[in-house]
Amino acid sequence: MTPPELPEPGPSRPKKPTQSAADAGRAPDAPTAQTTKTAKTGANPKPSQPAKPAEGTKVENATPGGGAAAATETAKPTHSRRKRAGIAALIVLALIAVTLIIPPLRSAAGRATGRVADAVLSALPAPDVSQLLAYLPQRNRILAADNSVIAQTWWQDRTVVSTEAIAPVMRQAQIAIEDARFYEHASFDPIGLARAIVSNTTSGDLTGQGASTIQQQLAKNLVQLQAQLDESDAGVTASTDKSLSRKFDDLVLAAHLETSRSKDQILTDYLNVVYYGEGAYGVEAAARRYFGTTAAKLTLPQAALLAGLVQSPSADDPLQNPQAATDRRAQVLAAMLKEGYIDDAQYQAALAAPLGLDPVSAAQGCASSDHPQFCDFAVRRLQAAPELGDSAQARKQAWNLGGLTLKTTLDPTVQKATNAAIKAQKLPGDAFHDAAAVVRPSTGAVLALGQDVPYGTGTGRSTQSYALDAIDGGAAAFQAGSTFKTFTLAAAFANGYTPDSRLDVPESGATIRFGDSSACGGSTGGTWAPENVEGDPSGRMTLTDAFAASVNTAFAELESKVGVCAVRATAQALGARQSDGSELEPVAALTLGVDTTSPLTMAGAYAAFANKGTYCAPTPLASVTGAGRDATFAPQCRQAVDPDVAAQVSQTLRAVVRDGTGSAARISGVQVGGKTGTTDTSANTWFTGIAPDLAASVWVGDPAGGSYDKLYGSDVAAPLWRRIVAPVVNGN
Numbered sequence: 001m002t003p004p005e006l007p008e009p010g011p012s013r014p015k016k017p018t019q020s021a022a023d024a025g026r027a028p029d030a031p032t033a034q035t036t037k038t039a040k041t042g043a044n045p046k047p048s049q050p051a052k053p054a055e056g057t058k059v060e061n062a063t064p065g066g067g068a069a070a071a072t073e074t075a076k077p078t079h080s081r082r083k084r085a086g087i088a089a090l091i092v093l094a095l096i097a098v099t100l101i102i103p104p105l106r107s108a109a110g111r112a113t114g115r116v117a118d119a120v121l122s123a124l125p126a127p128d129v130s131q132l133l134a135y136l137p138q139r140n141r142i143l144a145a146d147n148s149v150i151a152q153t154w155w156q157d158r159t160v161v162s163t164e165a166i167a168p169v170m171r172q173a174q175i176a177i178e179d180a181r182f183y184e185h186a187s188f189d190p191i192g193l194a195r196a197i198v199s200n201t202t203s204g205d206l207t208g209q210g211a212s213t214i215q216q217q218l219a220k221n222l223v224q225l226q227a228q229l230d231e232s233d234a235g236v237t238a239s240t241d242k243s244l245s246r247k248f249d250d251l252v253l254a255a256h257l258e259t260s261r262s263k264d265q266i267l268t269d270y271l272n273v274v275y276y277g278e279g280a281y282g283v284e285a286a287a288r289r290y291f292g293t294t295a296a297k298l299t300l301p302q303a304a305l306l307a308g309l310v311q312s313p314s315a316d317d318p319l320q321n322p323q324a325a326t327d328r329r330a331q332v333l334a335a336m337l338k339e340g341y342i343d344d345a346q347y348q349a350a351l352a353a354p355l356g357l358d359p360v361s362a363a364q365g366c367a368s369s370d371h372p373q374f375c376d377f378a379v380r381r382l383q384a385a386p387e388l389g390d391s392a393q394a395r396k397q398a399w400n401l402g403g404l405t406l407k408t409t410l411d412p413t414v415q416k417a418t419n420a421a422i423k424a425q426k427l428p429g430d431a432f433h434d435a436a437a438v439v440r441p442s443t444g445a446v447l448a449l450g451q452d453v454p455y456g457t458g459t460g461r462s463t464q465s466y467a468l469d470a471i472d473g474g475a476a477a478f479q480a481g482s483t484f485k486t487f488t489l490a491a492a493f494a495n496g497y498t499p500d501s502r503l504d505v506p507e508s509g510a511t512i513r514f515g516d517s518s519a520c521g522g523s524t525g526g527t528w529a530p531e532n533v534e535g536d537p538s539g540r541m542t543l544t545d546a547f548a549a550s551v552n553t554a555f556a557e558l559e560s561k562v563g564v565c566a567v568r569a570t571a572q573a574l575g576a577r578q579s580d581g582s583e584l585e586p587v588a589a590l591t592l593g594v595d596t597t598s599p600l601t602m603a604g605a606y607a608a609f610a611n612k613g614t615y616c617a618p619t620p621l622a623s624v625t626g627a628g629r630d631a632t633f634a635p636q637c638r639q640a641v642d643p644d645v646a647a648q649v650s651q652t653l654r655a656v657v658r659d660g661t662g663s664a665a666r667i668s669g670v671q672v673g674g675k676t677g678t679t680d681t682s683a684n685t686w687f688t689g690i691a692p693d694l695a696a697s698v699w700v701g702d703p704a705g706g707s708y709d710k711l712y713g714s715d716v717a718a719p720l721w722r723r724i725v726a727p728v729v730n731g732n
Contacts, residue, residue, distance in 0.1 A: 114186030121187070121255035129222045129253065133269055135627050136160050137225070137281070138402045142366075142375055144410040145445075145622065151369035153379070155400040157362050158281040159288075163268040166283060167298040169341075171267055173307035176335040179214045182267070187215040187258035188251060212250075218270050219253035225273075229397050271295075276306055277313030279362050290318060292358040300346060301353040304332040318355050325355065371410060372455035373465035374448070378408045378620040380473050387624060387631040403627035408620050409445035414438050414694075414728050418450035421723035427452070428711055431702045435466035435476065436724055437600035437618075438696040441607035443635040444616030446600065447694075450724075466699065469598040471581035476598030478579075478684045478699055481677030481713065483602055484593035485555045486688075487571035489547060489652060490609075491562045493645045494570065499544045499652050505554040508532035512556045514588040520565035522586030530556045530592065533712075547652050548660025550676060552592060559591040567591060573640040574605040574615050593677055599697040602688045606674070607695035609653065613646035614639055653690060664718035665689055667726045674721065676713030683708065687717040691729050696721055 138158040142150045163171075175182050181189050212220070220239060227235025238246065257266055276286035283295045286306050291298070298306070308328035309316055318325035330351055337347045366375035382388055382399075389395035398404070418436055425434060435451040449467045457463060468474025492501075506512060508531045516525045530552045532538075537549060546554035559567050568584050576584060579596040587594065600618050608615040616637040623632045641649075653673025656662040661676040665687055674689020683705045688697040698721045702708070 114188065114190060117188070117251075118186045118255040118258050121252045122259040124252050126249075126253040126256045127223055127226070129219075129226075129257075132222050132226060135401055135403060136272055137229075137400060139364075140399065140402045140404045140406065142369075142378060143405060143407045144371075144412050144415075145408065145447075146412055147407070148412060150371050150378075150408065150410065151364075151366050151375045153365050153399075154402050156281040156402075157279050157285045157289075157364065158272065158402070159284040160272050160282065160403075161268075161284045161295055163264050164296075166268065166271055166295045167303060169300050170283060170295060170298045170303040170306065171271070172339075172341040173300075173303040173332055173336055174271060174310070175214075175267070176339045176341055177307050177332045178217075178310065180335065180339055182214050183263055185213060187254035188213050213254065214270050215254035215257050215266055216250045218266065218273060219250045219257060221273055223249075223253065229400060231393075274310050275313055276309045277317050278319060278359075285362075288360050289362060290357055290359055292360045300333075300342065301329065301350045301356065304336065304350060305329045305355065308332045318357055319359060322355055329355075367455065367463075371415060371449075372463075373451065373467070374408070374410050374415070374446075374620065376463070377446075377449065377465065377468060377472060377474075378406060378410075381619065381621055382406055382624060385621065385624075385633070387629070387633070398627065398629075401627060404624055404629065405626050406624050407622040409440075409443075409447060409622050410620065411447040415448040415450070417727040418448040418724050420727075421720055422450045422452050424723070425452070425716070425720050427700065428708070428716060429702075431704060431706055432700060433466060433703060434698065434700045434716075434720060435599050436696060436698045436720070437467045437598070437603045438694060438724065438728075439600070439603045439607050439618050440693060441611035441690070441695050442616065442693070444604060444607070444618050444637065445622070445635075446618050446620045448724075449600070466703070467599045469577070469579040469581065469601055471577075471579065472598075472600075474579075474598060474600075475703070476579055476600075476699070477596040478598070478701060478703075479679045480593035480595065480597045480602060481679045481684060481686055482550045482552070482555075482593060483675050483677035483686045483688045483697075483713075484571065484576075484595070485547065485550065485591055486606065486609075486649060486653070486675050487574065487576065488555050488559050488562070488567045488591040489543065490574075490641055490645055490649050491566045491570040492543065492558055493648045494641060495562050495566065497543060497558075497562075499542065499648055499655075501543050502540055503543060503546060503554055503558060504540050505538045505546060505551055506557055507538040508536065508553060510553060512553065512560055512588075514556075514560045515563055517564035517568075517586045520568055520586045521583075522564055526588070528556070528588050530589075544652050544655050547675075548656050550656075550661050555591045556588065559588065564588060564590060570641065571605070573638075574608050575617060575640075576601060576605050593679070599688075599699050602686070603695045603697035606653075606688050606690055606697065608640050609646045609649045609673075610690040610693075610695055611646070612643040613641040650690065657689070661712070661714045662687060662689065662718055664714055665722045665725075667691070667722055667729065670726075670729050672725070672729075674718070676718060678712045681705070681707040682711040685711060685713040685715065685717045687713050687721040689721055689725075691725050694725060694728060696725055698724070 136158060137154070137156040138160055139152050139154045141152050144150050224236060224239035227239055272282040275281055276283070278289050280286040280289040283306065287293050287295045287298055290306065291302050305318060305325060308331060315321065316324045316328045333347055333350050336342045337344065366372045366379060369375045383395050389398050418438060422434060422436065427434060433452050437446065438448040439446050449465055451466045453462050453466065455461065455463060462475060464473065464475035466475050468476055470477055509529050511527050511529050513527050514525060518524050532552045536551045538553065541554070564586050567590055568586050571584055576597065578584060579598055584590060584595050604615070604618040614637050616635045619633060619636070621633040650673055653675060654671060656675055657665050657673055662674050665672060665674055670691060672689055672691045674687055677686035677688070684699065684701040686697065686699055689695070698717045700716045700720065
């Protein structure tokens with residue numbers, strides 16, 4: 001999306017705004033008082049840590065567009081820069097001469113020379129800040145599937161507003177205290193500049209007293225912000241350099257702003273950019289932070305307080321230093337009285353008014369969300385998506401810039417059911433935890449993630465999800481146990497077996513020979529001797545019966561017949577992978593789930609059986625809009641197994657719930673299917689299953705991998721799965 005066209009400069013400049021004139025888009029006679037000075041801005045940190053500006057700084061910001069090259073041009077002390085500095089000195093001397101030689105005409109001469117200087121300076125090259133002004137950093141919103149807000153995040157807490165959305169009294173207060181001659185002078189104030197030069201020369205400090213106009217402050221901060229966004233240390237350093245050459249760069253960019261934007265728009269840009277303390281960037285965020293209101297509804301005492309914060313937002317912080325804030329507010333009110341914005345009665349009333357603070361905490365980020373693990377997952381996936389940018393750096397910058405609305409696939413109804421079931425679940429021991437993931441088979445949309453471990457840092461908390469693979473930033477790295485037998489079953493059905501096919505099942509501990517799997521990176525063959533749970537049957541039985549009873553030797557035998565490579569290929573076609581994203585190990589024990597995985601991966605794999613064999617990769621992303629983007633994340637689906645194979649697997653999964661180890665997952669009146677899983681030491685137990693338009697996987701275990709007796713997937717995981725899914729499929 002291209003930025004909006006900048007307004008053409010008009011034949012004349014609007015004058016100082018009053019309440020009614022500002023509402024009408026005009027302004028009355030301009031003020032004549034000198035500009036209030038403030039100290040210069042120090043170097044700001046990189047976007048990863050947007051610190052509050054230093055005391056005594058006018059904090060201003062920026063956005064994308066100029067790029068690193070434009071933003072850091074001033075970092076190189078080249079011959080060209082020295083030449084530009086020389087030109088700057090000549091211009092300064094000329095302006096001083098004009099404004100000082102003819103005292104009776106000083107104001108008119110200042111305006112005329114300013115317009116001439118703007119015409120000259122605007123012909124010189126300057127960073128293109130149109131994109132910065134079009135897309136200032138502001139809040140990102142993260143939504144659930146029903147458009148409810150999950151979280152808001154930001155690099156700089158800012159909400160950009162239009163001129164009409166800022167109370168005229170706020171605009172007047174900022175002008176009165178920062179640049180009283182704003183509507184009279186061009187991009188710089190020759191009278192103020194002359195006074196500063198004289199003061200600084202006599203003091204021996206060529207950069208001591210400021211003479212920056214609102215345009216110059218805005219120019220400096222746009223360049224500085226672009227350098228921050230580009231993570232350019234050299235650019236940030238250059239943007240805060242106190243040399244005359246750097247100040248000349250500010251003058252050039254300020255002239256470009258002055259000749260391409262109206263006075264009202266420049267002032268609005270400024271009010272959207274500057275820092276007001278307490279993490280609030282721009283007047284809208286400041287109004288919300290200190291008074292719980294909007295910029296449009298600010299009163300005179302409120303506006304005066306906010307306008308005064310720009311000079312020293314920490315020292316004058318009304319939440320921390322109310323007396324200092326009151327004193328500074330009085331200075332702003334006095335300036336407004338002097339400039340004719342308010343009368344004496346208004347001045348006295350505002351002076352006597354209490355601060356009237358009604359602060360609103362600026363909680364942000366996934367940590368403040370009711371669904372922090374899901375939020376983290378969605379943001380991580382978005383920041384890897386090409387829809388956000390062509391490179392990791394571009395995507396990071398886009399997220400920092402904000403203004404984005406990320407709609408996720410989280411279903412609040414499903415999430416509520418998941419949370420409630422997990423909260424009510426009694427675990428087998430203190431070392432045990434649980435986690436769950438629910439997906440929609442037809443799209444891969446992740447509907448819910450859950451776990452008993454609360455989000456956070458410190459004892460008993462975790463910022464990682466046990467439902468997600470390590471590659472997705474999760475903590476899941478759990479052996480899947482017998483849930484992997486389903487992949488062996490699918491490979492067998494693809495090779496001509498049926499649910500009624502009979503198999504001679506070896507006894508527990510019998511030696512089973514497996515074939516050559518070197519074609520997929522395995523061995524050339526060998527033997528192994530898997531064991532069954534005590535009491536498991538052996539002998540001749542159907543695949544359905546062997547699957548329902550989860551007989552290990554049956555599936556070791558079946559795998560030996562269809563081949564390790566075939567089982568591995570089927571599992572990987574269904575999205576199965578190791579937790580770190582690597583491929584499954586081509587070993588004989590593959591069928592017994594020796595690879596590490598996560599509930600989300602398993603739910604996604606089983607979902608294909610409920611979707612006619614079509615696998616849709618699990619995703620938390622629905623769409624991203626704003627800041628020039630409008631992208632919908634289409635389902636990423638592929639035919640993983642034949643529809644007939646999927647139907648046979650689904651039939652056999654239902655038999656497990658109807659007649660086998662998964663009976664605890666039964667839901668009255670609803671056709672469900674699934675498979676239990678348990679590792680040798682019972683440190684990991686599972687139930688993964690399918691229901692109408694849903695697939696879910698539940699893990700219950702000890703992340704540390706302890707050893708436990710007689711705990712199976714049918715004991716805790718299967719009943720927990722039922723308590724998650726039943727309210728959803730029953731419409732409760």
